[in-house]
Amino acid sequence: MKRASWPVALVSVGVGVAGWWLVADRAGPLLLPRPDAVALALWSERTRLASALYQTGVASLAGLVSAAALGVFAAAVSWFSPTARLSLRPWTVLVQVVPIVAIAPMLVVWLGYGRGVATVTAAIAAFYPVYSAAETGLAAPARDLVDLFRLYGASRWQELFRLRAWAALPALFSGLRTAAGLAVIGAIVGEFIGSNNAPPTLGYTVLFASRGARADLAFAAVIAAGGLALALGAGIVWLERRLIGRWYGG
Amino acid sequence: MLTVAGACWRPDGASIIEGFDLSLEPGRVTAVLGPSGCGKSSLLRLLAGVRALDGGSITGRAARVGFVFQDPALLPWRSVRQNLALPAELGVVTEKGAIEAAIEAVGLGGHADKLPSALSGGQRMRVSLARALLTRPELLFLDEPFAALDLATRREMQRLVLDAHASLGCTTVLVTHDVADAARLADRVLRVDGPPLRVVADVAVSASRPRSPDDVATVVRALECA
Ligand SMILES: Nc1ncnc2c1ncn2[C@@H]1O[C@H](COP(=O)(O)OP(=O)(O)OP(=O)(O)O)[C@@H](O)[C@H]1O
Ligand SMILES: [Mg+2]
Numbered sequence: 001m002k003r004a005s006w007p008v009a010l011v012s013v014g015v016g017v018a019g020w021w022l023v024a025d026r027a028g029p030l031l032l033p034r035p036d037a038v039a040l041a042l043w044s045e046r047t048r049l050a051s052a053l054y055q056t057g058v059a060s061l062a063g064l065v066s067a068a069a070l071g072v073f074a075a076a077v078s079w080f081s082p083t084a085r086l087s088l089r090p091w092t093v094l095v096q097v098v099p100i101v102a103i104a105p106m107l108v109v110w111l112g113y114g115r116g117v118a119t120v121t122a123a124i125a126a127f128y129p130v131y132s133a134a135e136t137g138l139a140a141p142a143r144d145l146v147d148l149f150r151l152y153g154a155s156r157w158q159e160l161f162r163l164r165a166w167a168a169l170p171a172l173f174s175g176l177r178t179a180a181g182l183a184v185i186g187a188i189v190g191e192f193i194g195s196n197n198a199p200p201t202l203g204y205t206v207l208f209a210s211r212g213a214r215a216d217l218a219f220a221a222v223i224a225a226g227g228l229a230l231a232l233g234a235g236i237v238w239l240e241r242r243l244i245g246r247w248y249g250g
Numbered sequence: 251m252l253t254v255a256g257a258c259w260r261p262d263g264a265s266i267i268e269g270f271d272l273s274l275e276p277g278r279v280t281a282v283l284g285p286s287g288c289g290k291s292s293l294l295r296l297l298a299g300v301r302a303l304d305g306g307s308i309t310g311r312a313a314r315v316g317f318v319f320q321d322p323a324l325l326p327w328r329s330v331r332q333n334l335a336l337p338a339e340l341g342v343v344t345e346k347g348a349i350e351a352a353i354e355a356v357g358l359g360g361h362a363d364k365l366p367s368a369l370s371g372g373q374r375m376r377v378s379l380a381r382a383l384l385t386r387p388e389l390l391f392l393d394e395p396f397a398a399l400d401l402a403t404r405r406e407m408q409r410l411v412l413d414a415h416a417s418l419g420c421t422t423v424l425v426t427h428d429v430a431d432a433a434r435l436a437d438r439v440l441r442v443d444g445p446p447l448r449v450v451a452d453v454a455v456s457a458s459r460p461r462s463p464d465d466v467a468t469v470v471r472a473l474e475c476a
Contacts, residue, residue, distance in 0.1 A: 144319035150300040151317050152340040162339065166327050247327045247365050 033216040041216040042223065048200050053224050055195075056187050056202040059115050060232060063122020064183040068176060070123070071130030075168075076160065079138045096128040100186055104193040117194025118187040118201065125186025126179035133175020137168025170248050173240040180232040188225055202228070251276060251310050252297065252389065252421060258305030259296055266292050268446035269306070279415060279422040281436035283429060283473070289447035290425045291320055294391045297423065314342075316387030316420070318395045322378040324366040330377050331362045334384060342385050352380040356410060372403040379407065383414050390415070390422045396431060408435060412459060433469035434461055441476060451476035 017035050024034040033041075042049065074092065078085035100121045107117045141163055149159050191203025202225045209217035252274040259267040266289045274280055282290050295301040296308065298315050324333050334349045353362050356376040366374055375395055382390060392411065396404045412435065415422050426432055432439045433455065441451040453476050457465040 142321065142323070144321055144323040145325070147295060147298075147300040148317070148319065148323050148336075149340070151298055151315060152337050152342050154340045158340055162336070163325070166325070244327070247367060 030213055030215060033219055037216040038219040038223065041214075041220040045217055045220060048205070049202075049220060049224050052200040052202045052205050052221065053228060055115060055199050056118065056184070056191065056225065057228050057231075059118035059187040059190070059201075060122050060180075060183045060228060062115075062119045063124075063187060064126050064176075064180055064232065066119070067123045067126035067179060067183065068130050071127055071175075071179075072134045072172070074131050075134030075138055078135055079160065079164065080156065092128060092131055095124055098124065100124055100189045101193070104190050107190070108194045111194070113194055113196055115195075118190035118203065121190030121194075122183040122187035125189075126183040129175045129178040129182065130172070133171045133178075134168055137171030137175075138164045140164075140171060141167040169244045173236065173244065176236045176240075177233055180236055181229045184225055184229040184232065252312075253309045254297070254306070255309075256306035257296060257303055257308060259292060259301065260304045264445070266445045266447065267296065270447055272440075272449070274421055274423065276421050277419045278437040279424060279435055281432035281439045282423060282425045282442055283427070283432050283439060284442035284444070284450075286427075288442055288444035290442065291393050293442075293447055294393050294423060294425060298389070298391050312388035312421070314385050314387045314389070316382030316385060316390045318375070318378050318382045318390075318392045320393040320397075320425075322366070322371075322374040324374060324377055326366050329363045329365055330358060330369070333366070333377060334381050337381065337385055344384050345386075348384050352384045355383070356380040357406075372399045372407070375399065375407065376410070379410060379414075383418070386418055387420050388418075390418075390420045392422065392424045394425050394427065397427065404431075411435070429470050429473055430466055433466045433473065435459070439469070439473055441473065 020032075021035055024032040029037060074088055078088055103124075104117060104121055107120055111117050111120070138160075145163060145167070146159070149163055154162070188201075188203040188206070191201040192207050195201040195204045197204060197208070202221045205221040206218050206225075209215070209221065254270055254272040257267055257270045258265075270293070282293070284290050292301070294317070296303060297311075298317050299308070299311055300317075325336065328336070330353065331349060334352060338344045338349075350362075353359060356379055358373060358376055358380070361369060361373060366377070369377070375398070379395065382392075395411070396407055399407060408431070411422075411424075414420070424432070424435060437455055439451075439453045439455060440449050441453075442448065443450050451473070453469075453473055455469050457469070461469075
């Protein structure tokens with residue numbers, strides 16, 4: 001965020017919280033907890049939330065990293081061989097459209113309760129944006145640059161590693177930023193079905209708090225999940241600046 | 251002799267080049283003048299062998315080919331020096347010390363470690379020229395290398411090209427929109443139109459280089475009548 005834009009964002013959040021407060025006062029704590037109640041829950045349940053945040057964070061990150069590795073690999077293979085691209089298409093589309101909630105129960109059967117399910121659902125949610133961004137990115141170099149490599153008789157590998165992989169980075173990072181948020185959502189949906197209270201997870205906490213009329217705790221967990229997605233996104237932006245900020249867009 | 255016989259190129263079915271014939275004598279500078287989109291860059295790509303023909307043949311290509319593309323075609327993540335190291339990394343033989351010499355030759359001595367984004371348009375074009383000359387080409391293709399440059403830089407670049415041509419004796423093809431540049435630099439000027447690409451006028455220029463303003467004016471007149 002630019003320096004000039006954060007006061008506006010702050011005012012907007014302030015107005016939102018004030019509105020929330022007003023509505024919550026009328027709705028009552030079972031339907032909508034007041035911001036101060038959520039803040040209190042964030043504090044009093046901090047041990048539980050921190051441990052849940054850790055579990056969900058690890059699952060999201062592991063899912064995101066696996067999705068990134070698989071997505072980049074699949075995109076590279078697609079670039080090498082049009083046949084591979086065509087054979088991969090139905091599967092990448094499948095991964096894109098499959099409802100995670102629908103396959104999570106099967107994952108529990110295969111993997112048992114625990115972080116495995118959330119990691120896999122996070123990876124499924126994050127895969128397509130990474131794959132699609134990497135595929136676009138590999139096709140990004142200007143025609144003259146490709147011709148330059150042909151002129152010097154570069155091999156396909158040289159073209160991939162010395163030209164296309166680099167040229168793909170800006171698109172890849174924008175795909176990763178989208179994928180980071182989706183990985184957290186995927187992990188939480190996976191946890192709705194594939195985790196229990198040992199150890200606690202954000203997904204399970206939301207579910208159990210809502211059922212137990214602890215709307216304040218559910219909201220606190222949602223806020224923690226939002227913070228997690230923001231942190232992952234910020235991590236990717238940091239990496240992007242370190243790796244390509246020097247030559248891209250500067 | 252670089253000879254094009256009945257060359258055809260039809261990307262996506264569009265007839266950009268159809269039954270095109272051309273012979274280029276070794277060691278000469280040929281300028282190609284023509285309207286935008288008529289197929290000049292396409293011709294250079296075919297001559298350089300970076301695109302495959304859909305018909306006809308091109309014979310007499312050299313082993314070492316230099317190409318200055320219409321945009322400077324530098325890798326933005328590499329410094330000037332690293333950009334110049336690319337040909338060698340890709341297995342093109344360059345002489346030891348050639349990179350430093352090329353950087354000096356185009357007057358970028360203080361800029362070797364800068365990224366392309368930190369250079370002006372003219373400086374980028376010089377890097378591109380330096381890279382093309384690095385491999386001591388027998389065939390040199392220049393695609394509107396002076397188009398985006400101010401007059402002084404333009405003259406400076408043209409001097410560099412003529413010097414390189416004189417020392418390497420390379421067969422050179424220069425695409426340009428500027429009649430005066432063509433008249434100043436070339437031994438032969440082709441006026442083309444298209445697509446499909448065709449030669450409208452083929453004018454030989456005999457005056458020796460460097461040419462006086464009078465020489466240039468005479469050639470320009472001849473070209474405009476042709
Ligand atoms: N790879 C390609 N696929 C399809 N069409 C192409 C391709 N390359 C060039 N063309 C078309 O061929 C025509 C000639 O293009 P080219 O770049 O050779 O023109 P040019 O004479 O160099 O023009 P300019 O002076 O604007 O650079 C254009 O209509 C262009 O759209
Ligand atoms: Mg062109």
